[in-house]
Every structure is written in C-alpha cells, then in structure tokens.
Amino acid sequence: GYEWFGGDPGHEALTAYGLMEFLDMAKVYDGVDQEMIQRTAAWILARRDGKGGFERNSRALDSFGRAPDGVTNAYIVWALAEAGVKGIDAEIAAVTKNAYTAKNPYVQALAILARLKQDPKSGDGLELAALLEGQRRKDGSFPGAEMSITGSSGRQLDVETTSLAILALLRAG
Numbered sequence: 001g002y003e004w005f006g007g008d009p010g011h012e013a014l015t016a017y018g019l020m021e022f023l024d025m026a027k028v029y030d031g032v033d034q035e036m037i038q039r040t041a042a043w044i045l046a047r048r049d050g051k052g053g054f055e056r057n058s059r060a061l062d063s064f065g066r067a068p069d070g071v072t073n074a075y076i077v078w079a080l081a082e083a084g085v086k087g088i089d090a091e092i093a094a095v096t097k098n099a100y101t102a103k104n105p106y107v108q109a110l111a112i113l114a115r116l117k118q119d120p121k122s123g124d125g126l127e128l129a130a131l132l133e134g135q136r137r138k139d140g141s142f143p144g145a146e147m148s149i150t151g152s153s154g155r156q157l158d159v160e161t162t163s164l165a166i167l168a169l170l171r172a173g
Contacts, residue, residue: 052094
C-alpha cells in the first residue's frame with residue numbers, strides 16, 4: 001500500500017487513489033507496470049474487514065480518507081471495480097446497501113459507479129441512479145453529501161459530488 005511518506009502500513013484510501021491514478025495513466029502510457037497495479041489491488045484486498053468494508057490505518061497523518069466509513073469504503077470499492085478486480089461481491093453489496101440508506105449523493109454515486117462497472121445492467125445500479133437523479137437541483141448540482149474522500153466541504157464538496165454524480169449517471173445511461 002501507499003502512504004504519504006513511505007511508512008508502513010499503507011493508507012487504504014490513498015492506495016485506492018493511487019490505483020485510480022495508475023489505471024488512468026495506463027490508458028495513455030504503455031510504461032505503467034501492470035504487475036504493480038495488481039500488487040496494489042491485492043494489498044487493498046488484504047485490508048478487507050470481512051464485513052464488506054476495509055480496515056483503516058489508525059496512524060494516518062492527515063484527513064485524506066478519514067471520511068466516514070461509508071464514504072471511504074465506497075471509494076475503495078469503486079477503485080477496485082475500476083481495476084476489474086474480481087471477488088469483491090460482498091464489498092459491492094455492502095456499499096450498495098449503504099447507498100440506499102445513506103441518502104448521500106456522494107456515496108450513491110460511488111456505489112453506482114462500482115455496481116455498474118461490475119455489471120452494466122445491474123438493477124440496483126440503475127435503481128440507485130434513479131434515486132440519485134431525484135436529488136439533482138434545478139441548477140444541476142447534487143448537494144447534501146457530508147464529506148468527500150479528500151475531506152472537501154462547502155462548495156468544493158458540492159462540485160466533487162456533482163462530478164461523481166454526472167459520471168455515475170452517464171454510466172447508467
């Protein structure tokens with residue numbers, strides 16, 4: 001896993017962020033080591049808590065990834081789904097269940113992205129997308145999230161949430 005200053009153990013949310021960065025980079029640059037991507041995903045998988053979520057490094061030095069468990073778990077699951085990791089059905093189910101009850105557009109968008117990446121015709125993914133769309137304001141924004149994975153708040157949180165909501169709704173068609 002990755003950590004800001006190379007310490008051990010790694011930082012779960014930061015490692016998921018890194019995984020997403022490397023996946024994006026690999027789309028435009030052939031030099032990204034696919035084995036490193038696999039090792040990164042494997043490290044995250046080793047941090048599963050057996051309840052559909054992930055353990056958290058209690059010694060993290062900052063607030064990145066110190067969002068509520070529902071936000072952090074949804075972000076990590078989304079990263080794993082984007083990487084095409086198999087065997088995360090329990091984690092996707094837990095994130096999906098939380099998205100229905102959380103009434104949090106940030107969490108719902110992440111759950112939709114993960115669920116529909118795993119199964120583009122998922123009934124849950126499409127149903128959550130309809131629920132998410134119902135939260136859109138007339139100006140097109142999706143306010144109402146508590147906190148993002150990066151600790152955003154206020155206007156920045158609304159922008160980050162709206163961006164994820166747009167990605168999720170595009171994926172839902």
